[in-house]
Amino acid sequence: MEIKKIFVAGAGLMGGGIAQVCAQASYDVIMRDITDDILNKSLKTINWSVGKFVEKGKVAGTVDEIMGRLHVTTDLGAAAEADFVFEAIIENLEAKRALFAELDKLCPPHTIFGSNTSAIPVTEIAEATQRVPQVCGTHFFSPVPMMRAVEIVKGLGTSQETVEIADKLCQSIGKETIRVNLDVAGIVLNRLNFPSTIEAIKLVEAGVTTVEDIDKGMRLGFGRPMGPFETADMAGLDIGYNAMLAVYRETRDPKFHPPMLLQRKVKLGQLGRKTGIGWYRYDENGQKIGPAD
Ligand SMILES: NC(=O)c1ccc[n+]([C@@H]2O[C@H](COP(=O)([O-])OP(=O)(O)OC[C@H]3O[C@@H](n4cnc5c(N)ncnc54)[C@H](O)[C@@H]3O)[C@@H](O)[C@H]2O)c1
Numbered sequence: 001m002e003i004k005k006i007f008v009a010g011a012g013l014m015g016g017g018i019a020q021v022c023a024q025a026s027y028d029v030i031m032r033d034i035t036d037d038i039l040n041k042s043l044k045t046i047n048w049s050v051g052k053f054v055e056k057g058k059v060a061g062t063v064d065e066i067m068g069r070l071h072v073t074t075d076l077g078a079a080a081e082a083d084f085v086f087e088a089i090i091e092n093l094e095a096k097r098a099l100f101a102e103l104d105k106l107c108p109p110h111t112i113f114g115s116n117t118s119a120i121p122v123t124e125i126a127e128a129t130q131r132v133p134q135v136c137g138t139h140f141f142s143p144v145p146m147m148r149a150v151e152i153v154k155g156l157g158t159s160q161e162t163v164e165i166a167d168k169l170c171q172s173i174g175k176e177t178i179r180v181n182l183d184v185a186g187i188v189l190n191r192l193n194f195p196s197t198i199e200a201i202k203l204v205e206a207g208v209t210t211v212e213d214i215d216k217g218m219r220l221g222f223g224r225p226m227g228p229f230e231t232a233d234m235a236g237l238d239i240g241y242n243a244m245l246a247v248y249r250e251t252r253d254p255k256f257h258p259p260m261l262l263q264r265k266v267k268l269g270q271l272g273r274k275t276g277i278g279w280y281r282y283d284e285n286g287q288k289i290g291p292a293d
Helices: 013-024 036-056 063-068 074-081 092-106 122-126 160-172 187-204 211-222 229-236 237-251 260-268
Strands: 006-007 030-031 069-075 084-087 112-114 133-140 150-155 176-180 281-282 287-293
Touching: 006 013, 006 074, 013 030, 013 036, 013 084, 013 133, 030 074, 036 063, 036 069, 036 112, 063 069, 069 260, 074 092, 074 260, 084 092, 084 160, 092 112, 112 122, 112 160, 122 133, 133 160, 150 160, 160 176, 187 211, 187 229, 187 237, 187 260, 211 229, 229 237, 229 281, 237 260
Parallel strands: 006 030, 006 084, 030 069, 084 112, 112 133, 150 176
Antiparallel strands: 133 150, 281 287
16 A cells, blocks of 8 residues: 555644654655644744754755655644555544544545654553454554654554554654554563662652752763653653653553652653753743752
8 A cells, every 4th residue: 555645733842743743754654633823833843853854865855845845733634635645643542532433534545643642551442443454553663754754553453464564654754663463552662761760850859869860870870862851852741741641550560650759740740841940940941940949
């Protein structure tokens, strides 16, 4: 099956990034969110990021050519033209199921759906549609234009053909794929990463060391581009918290239980870069200005 038109549901951190890499790879893209304000903000970010890629010669074409392939709308009906849908809306089972049920009615029979969920089993989302074999997980990492991995997740009813098509599509947009044969909460990479992030928070909670020193240590000692607190601030503390909780609920394994300090920060609305404060403080341009406390 040839994929020509891509529909991206959600213009937040992940949806915007997915739409960008698809447009950069010459696909026709329609990105949908619920308000024009959100879409315009996302377009501004994408335009800036595409500019950087063009400037460094990392993508073919001009900013105008790439942005010209990316259309935005608040109308879900625009999905009727899509060959493939990437879903990147809020991490909420009911919201995702409602969206997939609508998309199922609107999209042609051949359309394949890929969900970017980190923690909800794809099987539960797919079940809201009449096309269970054509629904899989396509789990990107943030920031999407920079991070090359995508987990291709097979739900219980996902067909092998769908997995192959999603895998090929993700490779065609410059990603390397990791095959995941069962839709466990947290998938594979977060299941590996969460215990380390949780331990980092516990070490700060216990006063053993600081947020900045852990981030510095993980950068300089393990060669990571960012430490766990910097990563959490970029992804959103609420996103990480909810994903940890979902993995804990599924596994009942205490190593995935979100620590108290993280829970308190989420309750306070200290969600990271998007709210100007998380583990660090940020200025109005999203630049880090110092520790939160
Ligand atoms: N943030 C990360 O680092 C990260 C990493 C991997 C996966 N994910 C997953 O990706 C998904 C999106 O996360 P995000 O960080 O981009 O969230 P976000 O909050 O930045 O964006 C979500 C967007 O979805 C929109 N939305 C809500 N309902 C919608 C609907 N019915 N149709 C279209 N848009 C709708 C919201 O208005 C919002 O703009 C979640 O499932 C999340 O768990 C996030």
